[in-house]
Amino acid sequence: MVDNNESPGGHYETEVTYEVIETGSSRRRLLAAVLVILVVLLAVAGVFVWRNSQPAGAPAGVTDDGMEWVRSVYAWGKTPAELLQAPVDVAVGPDGTIWTVSGKTTLVGFSPDGTLRRLVPFERGGEQGQVMSIEGMDVGDDGTLYLADFGQNSIHVVSPEGEILDSFGVQLPVEVAVRGDRLAVAASNGIAVMTTTGELVSQWGSRGNAPDQVDLPHGIVWADDETILVSDTHNRRIKAYFPDGRLRYIAPESMETAPDAGVQAMESKESTLTPYQLPSGMTLDAAGRVLLVDPFAFAVMAVDPATGALSDTWGDFGAVDGSFAYPTGIDYDAERDYYVIADTANNRLQVVELPGSGGAALAEVRRAVDGPVWLCAIPLILLIIAIVLWISKRRRGAERTDGQRDTEGA
Numbered sequence: 001m002v003d004n005n006e007s008p009g010g011h012y013e014t015e016v017t018y019e020v021i022e023t024g025s026s027r028r029r030l031l032a033a034v035l036v037i038l039v040v041l042l043a044v045a046g047v048f049v050w051r052n053s054q055p056a057g058a059p060a061g062v063t064d065d066g067m068e069w070v071r072s073v074y075a076w077g078k079t080p081a082e083l084l085q086a087p088v089d090v091a092v093g094p095d096g097t098i099w100t101v102s103g104k105t106t107l108v109g110f111s112p113d114g115t116l117r118r119l120v121p122f123e124r125g126g127e128q129g130q131v132m133s134i135e136g137m138d139v140g141d142d143g144t145l146y147l148a149d150f151g152q153n154s155i156h157v158v159s160p161e162g163e164i165l166d167s168f169g170v171q172l173p174v175e176v177a178v179r180g181d182r183l184a185v186a187a188s189n190g191i192a193v194m195t196t197t198g199e200l201v202s203q204w205g206s207r208g209n210a211p212d213q214v215d216l217p218h219g220i221v222w223a224d225d226e227t228i229l230v231s232d233t234h235n236r237r238i239k240a241y242f243p244d245g246r247l248r249y250i251a252p253e254s255m256e257t258a259p260d261a262g263v264q265a266m267e268s269k270e271s272t273l274t275p276y277q278l279p280s281g282m283t284l285d286a287a288g289r290v291l292l293v294d295p296f297a298f299a300v301m302a303v304d305p306a307t308g309a310l311s312d313t314w315g316d317f318g319a320v321d322g323s324f325a326y327p328t329g330i331d332y333d334a335e336r337d338y339y340v341i342a343d344t345a346n347n348r349l350q351v352v353e354l355p356g357s358g359g360a361a362l363a364e365v366r367r368a369v370d371g372p373v374w375l376c377a378i379p380l381i382l383l384i385i386a387i388v389l390w391i392s393k394r395r396r397g398a399e400r401t402d403g404q405r406d407t408e409g410a
Contacts, residue, residue: 067300067314069322070338070351073098076108076116084108087342089175089281089329090349093139093160096333098340100349101134107145107162110349112336120162126152129164136175136186136218136281136329140196146183148173155185155198168198175281179222186220186230193228193243204245209235211250218328219282219292223305229290231279238279238292238308251308276301276310281329281342287358293341295326300341300354314354319346334359 075083085103092098097117098110109118122131132151139145143160150172157166172188178196185192190205191214205214219231227248228241240248252275277296285291289311290303299315316323329342337359341350 065314066312066355067322068353070353071114072321072343072351073110073114073349074347076110076119084347084349086344086347087329087349088134088344089136090331090340090342091137091139091145092331092333092340093143093145094141095143095160096335097139097143097160098333098349098351099137099139099145100329100342101137101147104133104135104151105131107134107147107158109160112333112338114351118160118162120158122164128167131156136173138176138178138183140178141180144196146176146178146196148176148185150174150188155183155194157196166198168194170194174216174218175220177220177222177228177282179226184220184222184228186214186217188216190214191217191220191228191230191241191245193245202243202245204241212247214239218280221282221284221290223284223290224288225305227305229282229303229305229308231276231282231292233278233280236276236278238276238303240305240308249308280327281331283330283332283339285332285339285354285357285359286334286337287356289356289358291330291332291339291354293324293327293330295324295328295344298324298326300324300327300330300339300352302354302356312356314352321350322352324350332357 073084084100087100087102088104090098090100093109096112098112100108100110102108105122105124107118107120107122108116111117124130124132126132130152131147131149133149134147135150136148137145144165145158145160147156147158148170149156149167152167153169153171153173154167155170155173155176156164158164170185170187170192173185174188175186177184181196182201183194183196185194189207190203192203193201195201205212207213207215209215213235214230214232215234217230218233221229223229223240226243228243230239230241232239238251240251242248277294279292279294279301282290282292284305288305290305292301292303293299294301297313297315298317299313301310301314302312303309304311315327317325319325324341324343325345327341328344331340332338333340337353337357338351339354339357341352343350
């Protein structure tokens with residue numbers, strides 16, 4: 001506003017005044033209200049997600065032996081025909097897919113959160129493209145599956161989409177472990193190392209209980225130093241071999257001098273001398289330990305790969321989550337620091353955490369991404385955008401005010 005006043009000398013004095021119209025105040029108030037709403041939404045979403053991310057029926061905290069149950073997977077659908085039936089083995093793919101077999105012929109792939117990712121109901125039979133009795137499995141670095149078909153005397157090479165790409169003959173295979181371009185196969189009558197295309201590299205052993213024999217081994221794994229460890233299941237012992245088949249050790253060295261299995265295994269889990277009752281599926285974790293399941297001890301056991309001695313045991317018999325009934329298979333998800341167990345007689349898979357795993361530092365982040373926590377990202381992103389806009393408007397408002405003051409001073 002400009003006022004012209006005539007002075008006594010005939011001159012006009014001009015008085016300049018400014019009327020500040022706060023056009024941005026309503027916008028700032030609106031933006032502040034949006035910020036408050038987004039903060040509230042984020043808090044509500046966080047509480048909701050946290051509550052719903054806790055698996056139903058989870059034990060209160062960590063069990064007495066240090067194992068923590070994460071989730072159980074019973075089915076890929078809602079009908080009785082879609083329930084898992086006696087899964088005997090499990091394998092985790094490089095993308096986190098949890099593979100198992102239901103009823104010895106149906107290949108099922110689950111996402112890390114337990115939802116169905118792939119279902120492959122193979123036809124039972126002895127012809128090409130059919131399967132008879134899948135007992136063991138493993139997954140290569142490229143996601144290719146290798147299935148030990150005991151009934152068909154074959155190793156099947158299967159794509160991540162469930163297509164049988166190749167099959168090659170192995171007499172009575174029980175378990176398979178892949179490392180790079182090589183397969184270690186545990187069969188009823190011995191051990192073999194092959195290429196992933198089926199070419200024989202070396203083989204050794206026969207069926208029996210002598211030091212150079214095995215009896216229906218249900219577990220095999222490559223250690224970090226390429227030692228091949230085998231669960232000599234019906235001989236109740238662990239055997240370690242060099243890749244060329246030379247025996248490295250047997251644990252325990254003598255069944256006659258080892259403590260009795262049944263009573264001590266149930267009464268004292270702390271004893272590292274407790275012999276294996278029926279050692280089965282094996283895996284290797286991030287700490288370099290060998291983890292195996294023993295269905296007759298209803299437990300998961302940590303094994304020192306250098307000696308075959310037990311270092312720890314977890315688990316009890318039961319049907320509640322966190323307990324086992326004749327588990328036969330196990331694998332480790334290094335990205336999420338999870339162990340997945342084929343809890344065979346309970347017709348389910350169980351995902352658990354175990355102490356001393358040496359898991360990845362980003363495991364918690366990967367778990368959050370797999371779970372419902374990602375739902376918080378939407379209000380969080382909106383909140384960040386709103387804060388950036390608010391700061392930007394504040395800066396522009398401050399610049400305009402400074403400009404007006406400079407004009408007044410001039």
